[in-house]
Amino acid sequence: MxxxxxxxxxxxxxxxxxxxxxxxxxxxxxxxxxxxxxxxxxxxxxxxxxxxxxxxxQVADIFDALVIGGGPAGAQCALWLRKLGVRSTLIEPIRIGGLQARSPYTNSWLSVVQATTAAHSVARNIENNLIAQDCSIQRAECLNVSQRARDGLFEVRTNEGLQLCRHVVLATGTRERTGGLATLRDTAVGLVGVFHAESAGRRVAILGGGDAAGEAYDIVQSKGASDIRVFARTVRARGPLWSKIPPDRIHSGGYEVSEGQVVAADQRFDCDLMVICYGWTPVLPDLGFTLQKDAIGHVTVDAAMETSLPGCFAIGDLNDRPYPCVTTALSDGVFAAKAIEARVQA
Ligand SMILES: Cc1cc2nc3c(=O)[nH]c(=O)nc-3n(C[C@H](O)[C@H](O)[C@H](O)COP(=O)(O)OP(=O)(O)OC[C@H]3O[C@@H](n4cnc5c(N)ncnc54)[C@H](O)[C@@H]3O)c2cc1C
Structure with missing residues (x-):
């Protein structure tokens, strides 16, 4: 006593x-x-x-689930966990909505919102819904996740302290790859960067062969760039996007980049702006365990979104499932929430 x-x-x-x-x-x-x-x-x-x-x-609560990352995937998972009665919290340091809160573009790819809906409105709706439905949200950054050997609980350390959970959901998304070039002057990274970059009357080099490079071409052209060249080691963009670019503006194959200059076998291009469209790389907090990943670092998951480590789930853009977008991120969140509910009730 x-x-x-x-x-x-x-x-x-x-x-x-x-x-x-x-x-x-x-x-x-x-x-x-x-x-x-x-x-x-x-x-x-x-x-x-x-x-x-x-x-x-340093006494920790024990949650049934902690969801790390408040983009569309993590937010949807947290909402379903809340509605399913699973004791959980969503951890997000910046803004609920993830990349949708950063994107300056209209999101016309969602059947449930008007085609004119700004991406940040999608993000705001997500946040408002979580608040209205009383989801628990911690404004904190997850620094480290590990698993205790003695009882299998996950330890989630944030800048606010330590918490314990039986299931952890990684929903930390992706960030733009830069190939180490972002330190050069006059660069813009990805479609967010090119939106904000001044390109009227400037010579613009676009680096990359994916959809984003094709879209970046459209954007800088509409802003009045004086000359545009696209340098692509390999082309992965959808045909309709790529075919809009005049063939004599495209260099396919290897190239070298230095300050204000791109040199390829058949041409040298002096530019005022370099737009880097090298795709995305998964973001993860420091992990005290190893997860199986695909060749480009996306976390491998099964149909329930569970990783190679039982109890650890990975949802949204950071996992290895195809067609990353808001819709698939939301869907991933539902699968993980239902799998966790089933475990908690078992
Ligand atoms: C410019 C642009 C336009 C787009 N347009 C569309 C569109 O029109 N339609 C569409 O469907 N998709 C679009 N997308 C893609 C869409 O936004 C993403 O597929 C979607 O946001 C992925 O959701 P997510 O939750 O997996 O990751 P994210 O949205 O990346 O969210 C991850 C979250 O995790 C948080 N986080 C990261 N690290 C930590 C940590 N250590 N601790 C706690 N939290 C952390 C981040 O702050 C972030 O909020 C666009 C993307 C961009 C960049």
């Missing part, structure tokens, strides 16, 4: 634990039952907030 001065008792109950414990008067007592049994972590004479005591004594 433990006795302390307390008005508040925070107890993490292990499965099957049933027992009365304390006689509480004033102050704060925290008991951590998450490890090998009962462990008295903190007795404080002065009343303190739960958060302050947890931080001081």
């Amino acid at each position: 433990l006795r302390g001065d307390a008005t508040e008792l925070l107890v993490a109950k292990p499965d099957g634990f049933a027992g009365s414990v304390f006689d509480l008067v004033a102050g704060t007592v925290i008991v951590d039952l998450s490890g090998y049994g009962v462990r008295l972590c903190a007795v404080s004479a002065a009343p303190e907030s739960r958060r302050a005591v947890r931080q001081r004594w």
